[in-house]
Amino acid sequence: NAGVTQTPKFQVLKTGQSMTLQCAQDMNHEYMSWYRQDPGMGLRLIHYSVGAGITDQGEVPNGYNVSRSTTEDFPLRLLSAAPSQTSVYFCASSYSGQSTTNEKLFFGSGTQLSVL
Amino acid sequence: AQKVTQAQTEISVVEKEDVTLDCVYETRDTTYYLFWYKQPPSGELVFLIRRNSFDEQNEISGRYSWNFQKSTSSFNFTITASQVVDSAVYFCALTENTGNQFYFGTGTSLTVIP
Numbered sequence: 001n002a003g004v005t006q007t008p009k010f011q012v013l014k015t016g017q018s019m020t021l022q023c024a025q026d027m028n029h030e031y032m033s034w035y036r037q038d039p040g041m042g043l044r045l046i047h048y049s050v051g052a053g054i055t056d057q058g059e060v061p062n063g064y065n066v067s068r069s070t071t072e073d074f075p076l077r078l079l080s081a082a083p084s085q086t087s088v089y090f091c092a093s094s095y096s097g098q099s100t101t102n103e104k105l106f107f108g109s110g111t112q113l114s115v116l
Numbered sequence: 117a118q119k120v121t122q123a124q125t126e127i128s129v130v131e132k133e134d135v136t137l138d139c140v141y142e143t144r145d146t147t148y149y150l151f152w153y154k155q156p157p158s159g160e161l162v163f164l165i166r167r168n169s170f171d172e173q174n175e176i177s178g179r180y181s182w183n184f185q186k187s188t189s190s191f192n193f194t195i196t197a198s199q200v201v202d203s204a205v206y207f208c209a210l211t212e213n214t215g216n217q218f219y220f221g222t223g224t225s226l227t228v229i230p
Binding site: 031033035040041042043044045048050056058059088090092096102103104105106107109110 | 122125149151153159160161163166168207209211213216217218220221222223
């Protein structure tokens with residue numbers, strides 16, 4: 001039972017570098033999403049997807065790109081890393097379909113990213 | 117405006133004390149869903165409960181209980197006879213029937229002192 005798998009667990013980048021955080025789920029969930037967690041800010045939604053080929057912006061999308069070519073995978077791309085993107089990133093998925101979002105989220109174990 | 121407010125940033129209690137974590141939400145939808153998640157020091161996010169807006173019955177699960185009051189837009193979480201293993205950050209969250217986003221509160225950090 002893999003659930004939601006995130007890689008890598010830790011990453012250090014230099015300002016201006018690009019990278020992709022990987023997220024995969026094996027539960028056939030339609031809904032997938034990316035959050036960042038910063039001290040005192042809770043979990044803030046970056047991007048989400050309600051199905052393959054469909055993505056949308058969340059609360060803090062700037063500096064991040066996503067795509068959803070398959071149901072299983074939802075990678076998050078940092079185009080040009082900045083120190084402000086130092087954070088813990090969580091991928092999450094749920095059974096929710098395209099018409100409504102009301103099922104619980106299953107979270108990955110997180111990626112701790114530092115941008116120097 | 118914050119859709120989910122957890123005004124208590126940090127709480128410390130002595131083991132075996134009861135503790136209530138507050139959650140106040142804001143929505144114009146008549147159909148919505150509320151959640152609580154636990155984040156222990158290991159960092160993973162653990163689902164605790166999901167409640168829809170039409171079900172105002174309080175729920176009890178072992179030492180955990182939840183009080184949902186639509187009149188005050190609150191969904192509070194009580195831990196009875198707290199234990200050290202309850203030490204964690206607890207998040208309240210809201211989804212609305214008309215959207216596709218989860219709105220999380222800023223979390224309450226609970227420390228249970230042995």
